[in-house]
Amino acid sequence: MVKDSGWPVKRRKWNAEMWVGYGFIFPTMAAFLVFSLIPTIGVIILSFFDWNMINTPVFLGFENYIEMFSRSEFWHSLWVTVQYVLYSQVTKIILALSIALALNQKLPGMKLFRIPIIMPWIVMPIAVGIVWKWILSPSTGLLNYYIQQVGLPTVTWFSPGNVLQSIALVDVWQYFGFTTVLFLIGLQGISPMYYEAASIDGANKWRSFWHITLPLLRPTFLFVLVTAVIGSFQVFDIVYATTQGGPGALSKVYYYLIYEKGFQQLQMGYASALSVFLFVVLMIMTMIQLRVFRDNQ
Template sequence: MPLETVVDTPVTSVRRSRLNRNKWYGLLFILPTFGAYLLFSLVPTLAVFVLSLFKWDLVNEPVYIGLDNFIQLFNDPLFLKSLRITFTYVLYNIPIQYLISLLIVLALNRPLRGIKAFRVIYLVPWVTTPVAVAIVWKWVLNPSMGVLNYVIELLGFNRVDWFSSAMAMKSVLMVNIWQHTGFSTLILLVGIQSIPKMYYESAEIDGADRIRSFWHITLPLLKPTLLFLLITGFIGSFQVFDTVYAMTGGGPGDSTSVFYFLIYKQAFNFLEMGYASAMSVVLFIILMVVTLLQFKLFRNTTYDYS
């Protein structure tokens, strides 16, 4: 027996026409956003890849030089030094920041009086402009007139030169951790509160204490949240610029000349646009490879909470 065929009635024709019209309306609504993405993101990104093969100083015509920028890049000791400084910064920033955030979350995830007000307070540094934060902290850490050294002296200790070659990167690291811990704390708090309480209730019935519940319930079910934080944290840490620019200017010497700051110097101080573009391409490749590795390490991290 043949299957019953659906007759195209006037009602279904009108409904189909309405669906097609709504589809075009939807495309028109996303067109401005898509156009802005093409104009301000995709086209400049492709232009950087093309420009990395040229020598250009913003004044004269670009000259095609092939892979010479990349060959010069990997023979440049300053590039290799900035890469090492940046990786060191990332390897310190991410574990310390997320450990502090996790401790704060475990303290905040309790029904205490006034806890909601405190959750708002710890987000204030994150929503503040990074340059403003850096300028205030530059005054606080001033070796001769800074508030922090004044407090250190009151406690009977010697002043610290926070902007010396040995301490400048630690100062930048401290300020960035202070500013961005609020964001990772917020994301972790949402992740923990999305875990169903029945898992903890079952563990409590089985005699598990809080430490075991944390290791066997909280931490495994936080893997998707941790994956998001690791990806965004690595990208953000590798692109640190505002704090370095406002606090140290890459100095003293080149002790805080992170990768992004070096790109800025090559492009706008020395007008080496092609060379800076080659550095940006290397940065893009590094971030892409690390992101893919993180996805591979955190494979199968989605959970059904139903």
């Protein structure tokens, strides 16, 4: 009797809960399928074809990839992107960690600075690029105006020698606040008892930072590095709004090359091959970062 009366009820309850659970995750899975998985598979397939978005696609096999690796513009854009990533991410991480350490101090008024530093992050990158193009203008720019007021020589920000650093400056300004908040969350998750024990043992602030703060911030560093590197390799909005790859091709980052080949020259197959290569590179870099941080734990 217990088996007959209890089992069917339990089974009906499990089925109801199961379908409710599927109902909750269905919108997310459908969005992932429609906007991520299917387009990704489509790009991979299209990378083996020649298609100008008008005529019928022509199968080429691996010719797009062979052509990609044989072109100097591919290697140039890749090198430009690597330089940009180094300029922006090293500066951003050092600045964000320094500000997070300051905001983590128990001083009056520190909490008031947390909201302003995150505000640039919520602005559209294309709008940020347009505004900063005006601010960094060599003749009418606001930044050069204030530089002149203090008696310093003006800077041609988008000149061949400064263009990548200037674009990295814009990226750092927009995203350092978000990175700061991430580090601040990580710092607040460290128990004060570690520092109290270190002070009892005679450790100064530098040794406590090196042997306590940095090791316990490793998960935060991992998340920041993975997301920052992926985001930096996909930079496009700021470059498009400020330099459009110029002067010459000195700021033609990898994503701008994809845009140029796909939507200006209508070489969609070749642009897809570029996209697939970037996807593989980012996946490999993410796996390496995960492995390095896991081995150091």
